Amino acid sequence: MTLVIMPEGGLCNMLRVVFSWYARARKEGRVLIVCWVPSEACNGFFLDYFEPVHGIEFIKGYNPVYKYDYRGCGVLEEFNHPSMYATLKPKLDIQEKINAKITELESGNNGFVAI
Numbered sequence: 349m350t351l352v353i354m355p356e357g358g359l360c361n362m363l364r365v366v367f368s369w370y371a372r373a374r375k376e377g378r379v380l381i382v383c384w385v386p387s388e389a390c391n392g393f394f395l396d397y398f399e400p401v402h403g404i405e406f407i408k409g410y411n412p413v414y415k416y417d418y419r420g421c422g423v424l425e426e427f428n429h430p431s432m433y434a435t436l437k438p439k440l441d442i443q444e445k446i447n448a449k450i451t452e453l454e455s456g457n458n459g460f461v462a463i
Contacts, residue, residue: 349378349379350373350378350379350380350381351369351372351373351376351378351379351380351381351417351418352380352381352383352414352415352416352417353365353366353369353380353381353382353383353416353417353418353419354382354383354384354385354410354416354418354419355382355384355420355421356385356387356419356420356421357389357390357421358389358390359390359392361421362384362390362394362421363433363436364421364423364428365418365420365421365422365423366380366382366394366404367427367432367433367435367436368423368424368425368426368427368428368432369382369417369418369424369427370401370403370404370432370435371424371427371429371432372424372426372427373403373404374403375427379403379404379405380403380404380405381404381405381407381414382394382404382405382406382407383407383409383410383411383414383416384406384407384408384409385408385409385410386408386409393406393408394406395408396439397438397439397442398436398437398438398439399437399438399439401435401436402435
């Protein structure tokens with residue numbers, strides 16, 4: 349059995365929706381189908397930037413065949429915990445850019461809070 353969602357909003361909101369629903373799907377032993385619709389607020393597709401996640405099937409764009417369990421930008425508060433992002437991994441080329449920027453910031457002795 350599956351859960352089908354269509355997250356909306358910017359990248360952060362979409363990730364919050366996806367991974368809170370993923371936590372629910374895992375708890376219930378279900379597969380999550382995510383219809384990822386690029387928009388002005390988030391113009392890329394998940395799999396262009398992140399590695400696939402076991403138990404989530406990403407589909408680019410709206411698919412009228414599905415009956416959606418959720419569409420929107422709200423997080424499932426019951427599953428909203430930093431650990432829900434444990435399986436989120438950037439693609440290798442993006443991770444390399446992040447690592448290079450961290451090294452650059454650390455060597456500058458400027459201190460930084462986030463990247």
